[in-house]
Amino acid sequence: MARGVSTEKINNLSESHEALEGVVKALNERLERNMVILENSNIDPDSGNRIVESVKERDKCQAEAKLLRENLLKELKSFSEMAAEKAVELQEVKCKWQAAEEAGQHFLEEYRAFQEEMEQYQQVLMQAEHQLDHSD
Secondary structure, eight states, X not given: OHHHHHHHHHHHHHHHHHHHHHHHHHHHHHXXXXXXXXXXXXXXXXXXXXXXXXXXXXXXXXXXXXXHHHHHHHHHHHHHHHHHHHHHHHHHHHHHHHHHHHHHHHHHHHHXXXXXXXXXXXXXXXXXXXXXXXXX
């Protein structure tokens, strides 16, 4: 059983080795083609280094831009969530405010009704007093 596992590992490693050799071969061919292109374009090593540096700088700028974009998206998401929470809170406050206004309006109506009733009682009382005064 141990021999079967070892053989399997060896086979797997052989396959991985062959795959890696293929990758190395492809990379070497690509390198060779790029070297020919550079030579045909009359690009000297200094120009090549400047090109490489400019590509690195571009890649660095792109990475920074990507990071800034991701941070901005996180901040926007956070802001959006906070705005949604505040909208809910605002709606709750509006409902409470409306309920308080309605309660105040109801109180004013009851107060006016009470005032009218008091005026009626005062008139009845005055009439009763007037009748008592005239009945003597």
